[in-house]
Amino acid sequence: MPFELPKLKYAYSALEPNIDAKTMEIHHSKHHNGYTSKLNSAVGGTPMENKSIDDILKSLDMSNNALRNNAGGYYNHNLFWEVIGPNCGGAPTGIIANAINKAFGSFEDFKKSFTMAATSRFGSGWAWLCADSNGNLEICSTANQDNPLMPGECGKTPILCIDVWEHAYYLNYQNRRPDYINAFFNVINWNEVEKRFKVVS
Ligand code: MN
Numbered sequence: 541m542p543f544e545l546p547k548l549k550y551a552y553s554a555l556e557p558n559i560d561a562k563t564m565e566i567h568h569s570k571h572h573n574g575y576t577s578k579l580n581s582a583v584g585g586t587p588m589e590n591k592s593i594d595d596i597l598k599s600l601d602m603s604n605n606a607l608r609n610n611a612g613g614y615y616n617h618n619l620f621w622e623v624i625g626p627n628c629g630g631a632p633t634g635i636i637a638n639a640i641n642k643a644f645g646s647f648e649d650f651k652k653s654f655t656m657a658a659t660s661r662f663g664s665g666w667a668w669l670c671a672d673s674n675g676n677l678e679i680c681s682t683a684n685q686d687n688p689l690m691p692g693e694c695g696k697t698p699i700l701c702i703d704v705w706e707h708a709y710y711l712n713y714q715n716r717r718p719d720y721i722n723a724f725f726n727v728i729n730w731n732e733v734e735k736r737f738k739v740v741s
Contacts, residue, residue: 542589545576546618554626558723560712568621571707575613575685582607593618597689612685616666616701622732623700629726636734639741643677650679651725654702657681658721664705669733670696675741699736700728 548568553561583589588596588607593615602608631647632640644650650669657679658667665683672678680694688694702724709720 541580543579545573548621550626555727558726563711572617575610579610579614597687600690609685612687619701620703623729624727625729628729632730636737653679655721658702658704661704667702668698669700671699671737671740672696697740700733
C-alpha cells in the first residue's frame, strides 16, 4: 500500500463555523480515504506503485479512468487539508502577497478571479492557484478530480485549491456554493501557500 491517508493537523471541528465538523469528518475519513484505497488498488502490482503521486499525475494516461479519478482525488485532498487551517484567512502578506499583487493587481482582484473560477466550475471540480519556476501565478479550474499537473491542464504547480464538489459543503451550505467559497477565504493558510510558492519558484 504505497499511499496513505494523511492525518489532519487539526481537529475536524477546528474550522467551524466556516466548515463544519461533520463535513470535515466525512470528507476526510470517507471520501479521501476512498480515493486513497482505490488509488492503491489501481497502482498495485504495476510499475506505478513506486512512483511519486506527482509523477503519476504528470505522466498519466488520461484514458485510465480509475487511476485518473483516484490519483487526482488523493493528491487534490492532500493539498486541500494543508492549505486550510484554524486561525487563518484574511489577506496574505510578504512574498506571496507581492506575487499575487503582481499577477492580479491586488488581493481583492485575486479574490474575485479565484471566486469566479470556483463558482463557475459546472458540476464537480476544483479551482486552483498555481505557480511556475519563474514565480508566475495562474488561476485555473479542473473538472471532477482532475489536477493542473495532468496532461492538457495548465501544467503549473498547485499551491492553493478549493474543492467545489457538493460533498465539500452540502451539509452546511446546501446549494449555496458562493457562501461556502466566501467562507473558505476565512480558513486559507497563507503561510503554507507561501511555503509552497517558495519551493516551486
Ligand atoms: Mn472532496
